[in-house]
Amino acid sequence: MPPLSQPDLPEPAHPGIDSMLSRKFGKEVANYFSGSPLNRVSFLRPDHAFLTSALHHPSTQFLVFNKLEPLLKSSTELARATFSDVKSVIGENPWERPEEDIIAQYNSSLYIPQIIFLGLDERKEGFVYKEHYKGQPWFAVDVTPKESVQDAAEKLVEKLRGGGLEFSKGRMHMSLPAEEAAMYAEARHLLDWNARNPFCASCGYKTLSVNAGFKRTCPPKDIASEINQGERPPCATRTGVSNLCFPRTDPTVIMAVVSADGKKILLGRQKRWPPHWYSTLAGFLEPAESVEEAVRREVWEESGIHLGRVVIHSTQPWPYPANLMIGAIGQAIPEGENIHLGHDAELEDAKWFTAEEVREALRVGTSGLGEDAGAEYKEGGLRLPPKTAIANQLMTAVVNGFASGSPMI
Amino acid sequence: MPPLSQPDLPEPAHPGIDSMLSRKFGKEVANYFSGSPLNRVSFLRPDHAFLTSALHHPSTQFLVFNKLEPLLKSSTELARATFSDVKSVIGENPWERPEEDIIAQYNSSLYIPQIIFLGLDERKEGFVYKEHYKGQPWFAVDVTPKESVQDAAEKLVEKLRGGGLEFSKGRMHMSLPAEEAAMYAEARHLLDWNARNPFCASCGYKTLSVNAGFKRTCPPKDIASEINQGERPPCATRTGVSNLCFPRTDPTVIMAVVSADGKKILLGRQKRWPPHWYSTLAGFLEPAESVEEAVRREVWEESGIHLGRVVIHSTQPWPYPANLMIGAIGQAIPEGENIHLGHDAELEDAKWFTAEEVREALRVGTSGLGEDAGAEYKEGGLRLPPKTAIANQLMTAVVNGFASGSPMI
Structure with a gap:
C-alpha cells in the first residue's frame, strides 16, 4: 500500500520576513484550514454597491454547496462556478437595494438562498472598488434544493453533475490544498452558522441574514405577519450591539501533555476510534x-493528571461546525502523574507513551480516521492523526524538543 | 491625589513548580478575571444528588445578583449569602428530581430563578461527595425581582440592603481581589448567557436551563401548551450534540504592534475615550x-499596518458579556508601517509611540476609563488602561523587551 499523500500545511504569511519576533520565536505554525489567500475586507460587507459589483464581475468565483457539502472537481480540488451558473438560484442581484431597505421590507415567508462573501484574492488583477480594494472576488452559495428555489436548484445540481462535478460525501478528509481548505472552511462555517440559527435566541422570532452572510438581524417588522400589522415586540438584539447577531466560534483547547521529566507524552483514546489509535x-x-x-x-x-506550566503553541480553525482549536503544551507536576479516568467518562483509555514511541508513530502510523495507516505501519503499533490535525503538530513539536530543546513556537 | 490602588494580578497556578516549560518560557501571565480558586467538577453538573447536597451543605456560599449586578460588601469585596438567605427565592431544592424528569415535566409558564454552580474551593474542608470531590461549594443566584418571585425577591433585596450590603452600579471597575474577580466573572458570564438566550435559535421555542446553569435544552414537550397536547415540533438541537445548547464565548484578539525596528508601538483611540487616552x-x-x-x-x-510575525502572549476572560481576549504581539513589516484609517472607521486615531513614551505612561498615566490618572501624571501626556487590562500587560511585555530582549512569554 502506498503511503497516503497528505497535503502540505500552509506556508505562514510573509515567510521571507526575518523579524525580531521570528528570530526569537521561530517560524509560525500555520495549521490546516488557516492560510487563506483572501482579504475579507469585512468593512465592505454592508455596502450593497460593493457587493453588487463584486457579484457581477467577470473574474468572480463561486464555491457551490448542497446541504453543506461542497462541489468538487476532484477529491483534491474544489469546483468553481460563475455567476451565470448560479444566477438561476440566487437571482440577478440580491443586493440591489441597500441593507436598511431589505430589513425594512422583511418578509419571513420568502426563502432567500444563502450567499457568503468570502473575500478578495489580491494576487489576481481585474476587479477594483474605490481605488483601494482590488482582487478576484470569491463567494460561496447554498444551492440546496428547497422552498422556492427547489426546481431551479435541482436543475443546477443536475447540470453540474452532468459536467462531471460531484458534491463531497461527508467531511473533506483533509485532502484539499491548504489555500482551498481555508476558503472552504470560511464558507462552511458561515453557511452552517446561518442554517443553524434561523430564529432569534432573544425573542424567538425569525431572523434575516445580512452583511453578506456575516450577520443575522432580528427585523422590527415582518410584512408576512398579520398580527399587529407586522410589528414585532421589542427585542434586546435591536438595542446596541449583541453577540447573538454575529457568527459564533467556540474556543476549544487541545494539548500535548508531557511528564514532569519531559520524557513521556500523555495520549488518550475514545471508544469509537480504531484499535491502537490515540490522540x-x-x-x-x-x-x-x-x-x-x-x-x-x-x-x-479527563485523565486525573495535574499540570503546572502550560504554553500556547498554535491555533487551528475547525469548521465542524464552529471551533477555534487552541493548541497548547502542558507539563505535569511531579506528584500529579497518576492517571485516573473516573472523573469524566469521556475517554476509554489514557496512557503515557515514550517520546520514542510517539516519534516512530508520527513516522509510520498516521492517517485520517477512516483510512489505513502507511506502508511501514506494523499491526499493534500506535496510530495517530495526520499532519493536517493540530494534534499531530503538537506531538511533533514535543518530540522535536519544544518542551526541552531549542526549536521554539 | 493619591495613586489609584490597582488589585494585584492573580498568581499563576503552581508558582513553585520549576518545570522545563517554565524555565524555557518564563512565568505564566495570569490576567485579571482568570485565576479562579474553584474546581468546577463540570462532570457533576448533571448529577442532582450532588447538586442537592452541595446546595444544602452548611459551608456553602452564594453570590447574589440582581439584574446582573453582584451584591457587594464593599467596593473591594463580594458579599456572601447562605442558603437560608436565598431559600425564599430559589425554593427548598430545585434539584429534587433528576434532570430527565425536570425536562419531561417542562412547563414554559413557570419562572425558575437562575442558579449557577460555580465549583468547589478545595482549600476549605467539610463538604465531601463520592470520596474524590471535596471543598466548599459556591453558587451564584439571580434574585432579580420578577415574575413569580417578585415579592420574595424584593423582600430579600430589602433585607440585604438593610444589612449594609449594596448591589454594584455598572461594571466592577476591576477593584476586586483576583480570586473574587474570577468567581464573579464565571457567575456573570453564565447568568448573562442564560438571560440572553431564553429561546432556541434552531426552532424558536423556549428553552430550559439545565446542568446547574451550564446548558440550555429545548424540551420536546411543554405541559403549558395546549397545541398538539404540548408536543413540540422536532428540533435539530435534540439530535446529537449542538453548540447552541452550551454557553457561548467569543474569541477576540488584542494586540500590541511593534514597528519593524522594534522601537515604536502602535496604539489607537476611540472617539468616546477621554483626551490623550490610547490603547x-x-x-x-x-x-x-x-x-x-x-x-x-x-x-x-483598523490602521492600514501590515504585520509579519505574530506571537500569542496570554489570554484574559472578559465577562462583558462573553469574551475570551487572546493577547498577542505583532511586528510590522518594513514596507507596511504607514497608517491609513480609511478602511474601517472604528478608530478616531492611531499612531506610533516610542517605547520610552509608553514606558513612562505605564508608570504615571494608567487608570480605569472613568477614573483620573495618578498623581505624577502631567496633563497632555499619554494615558493608558490599568494593569488589570490585558492591553496594559501587552504593552508592559513589549517595553520589557518581549520582542527583542530576554524575558519570554
Whole structure:
C-alpha cells in the first residue's frame, strides 16, 4: 500500500520576513484550514454597491454547496462556478437595494438562498472598488434544493453533475490544498452558522441574514405577519450591539501533555476510534477561563493528571461546525502523574507513551480516521492523526524538543 | 491625589513548580478575571444528588445578583449569602428530581430563578461527595425581582440592603481581589448567557436551563401548551450534540504592534475615550481564522499596518458579556508601517509611540476609563488602561523587551 499523500500545511504569511519576533520565536505554525489567500475586507460587507459589483464581475468565483457539502472537481480540488451558473438560484442581484431597505421590507415567508462573501484574492488583477480594494472576488452559495428555489436548484445540481462535478460525501478528509481548505472552511462555517440559527435566541422570532452572510438581524417588522400589522415586540438584539447577531466560534483547547521529566507524552483514546489509535486530549474552553486554566481543568477531568506550566503553541480553525482549536503544551507536576479516568467518562483509555514511541508513530502510523495507516505501519503499533490535525503538530513539536530543546513556537 | 490602588494580578497556578516549560518560557501571565480558586467538577453538573447536597451543605456560599449586578460588601469585596438567605427565592431544592424528569415535566409558564454552580474551593474542608470531590461549594443566584418571585425577591433585596450590603452600579471597575474577580466573572458570564438566550435559535421555542446553569435544552414537550397536547415540533438541537445548547464565548484578539525596528508601538483611540487616552487595537476573531490571521486582518483593517510575525502572549476572560481576549504581539513589516484609517472607521486615531513614551505612561498615566490618572501624571501626556487590562500587560511585555530582549512569554 502506498503511503497516503497528505497535503502540505500552509506556508505562514510573509515567510521571507526575518523579524525580531521570528528570530526569537521561530517560524509560525500555520495549521490546516488557516492560510487563506483572501482579504475579507469585512468593512465592505454592508455596502450593497460593493457587493453588487463584486457579484457581477467577470473574474468572480463561486464555491457551490448542497446541504453543506461542497462541489468538487476532484477529491483534491474544489469546483468553481460563475455567476451565470448560479444566477438561476440566487437571482440577478440580491443586493440591489441597500441593507436598511431589505430589513425594512422583511418578509419571513420568502426563502432567500444563502450567499457568503468570502473575500478578495489580491494576487489576481481585474476587479477594483474605490481605488483601494482590488482582487478576484470569491463567494460561496447554498444551492440546496428547497422552498422556492427547489426546481431551479435541482436543475443546477443536475447540470453540474452532468459536467462531471460531484458534491463531497461527508467531511473533506483533509485532502484539499491548504489555500482551498481555508476558503472552504470560511464558507462552511458561515453557511452552517446561518442554517443553524434561523430564529432569534432573544425573542424567538425569525431572523434575516445580512452583511453578506456575516450577520443575522432580528427585523422590527415582518410584512408576512398579520398580527399587529407586522410589528414585532421589542427585542434586546435591536438595542446596541449583541453577540447573538454575529457568527459564533467556540474556543476549544487541545494539548500535548508531557511528564514532569519531559520524557513521556500523555495520549488518550475514545471508544469509537480504531484499535491502537490515540490522540491528544481536548475540550471546550468554558466561560471565564484563561486558555491555561481550561487546559489544566480538561486534563485533570479527563485523565486525573495535574499540570503546572502550560504554553500556547498554535491555533487551528475547525469548521465542524464552529471551533477555534487552541493548541497548547502542558507539563505535569511531579506528584500529579497518576492517571485516573473516573472523573469524566469521556475517554476509554489514557496512557503515557515514550517520546520514542510517539516519534516512530508520527513516522509510520498516521492517517485520517477512516483510512489505513502507511506502508511501514506494523499491526499493534500506535496510530495517530495526520499532519493536517493540530494534534499531530503538537506531538511533533514535543518530540522535536519544544518542551526541552531549542526549536521554539 | 493619591495613586489609584490597582488589585494585584492573580498568581499563576503552581508558582513553585520549576518545570522545563517554565524555565524555557518564563512565568505564566495570569490576567485579571482568570485565576479562579474553584474546581468546577463540570462532570457533576448533571448529577442532582450532588447538586442537592452541595446546595444544602452548611459551608456553602452564594453570590447574589440582581439584574446582573453582584451584591457587594464593599467596593473591594463580594458579599456572601447562605442558603437560608436565598431559600425564599430559589425554593427548598430545585434539584429534587433528576434532570430527565425536570425536562419531561417542562412547563414554559413557570419562572425558575437562575442558579449557577460555580465549583468547589478545595482549600476549605467539610463538604465531601463520592470520596474524590471535596471543598466548599459556591453558587451564584439571580434574585432579580420578577415574575413569580417578585415579592420574595424584593423582600430579600430589602433585607440585604438593610444589612449594609449594596448591589454594584455598572461594571466592577476591576477593584476586586483576583480570586473574587474570577468567581464573579464565571457567575456573570453564565447568568448573562442564560438571560440572553431564553429561546432556541434552531426552532424558536423556549428553552430550559439545565446542568446547574451550564446548558440550555429545548424540551420536546411543554405541559403549558395546549397545541398538539404540548408536543413540540422536532428540533435539530435534540439530535446529537449542538453548540447552541452550551454557553457561548467569543474569541477576540488584542494586540500590541511593534514597528519593524522594534522601537515604536502602535496604539489607537476611540472617539468616546477621554483626551490623550490610547490603547492596543482589538477585534473579534472571525470564522475560519487562526489567531495570527485575525490579528493581521484587524490591524490592517483598523490602521492600514501590515504585520509579519505574530506571537500569542496570554489570554484574559472578559465577562462583558462573553469574551475570551487572546493577547498577542505583532511586528510590522518594513514596507507596511504607514497608517491609513480609511478602511474601517472604528478608530478616531492611531499612531506610533516610542517605547520610552509608553514606558513612562505605564508608570504615571494608567487608570480605569472613568477614573483620573495618578498623581505624577502631567496633563497632555499619554494615558493608558490599568494593569488589570490585558492591553496594559501587552504593552508592559513589549517595553520589557518581549520582542527583542530576554524575558519570554
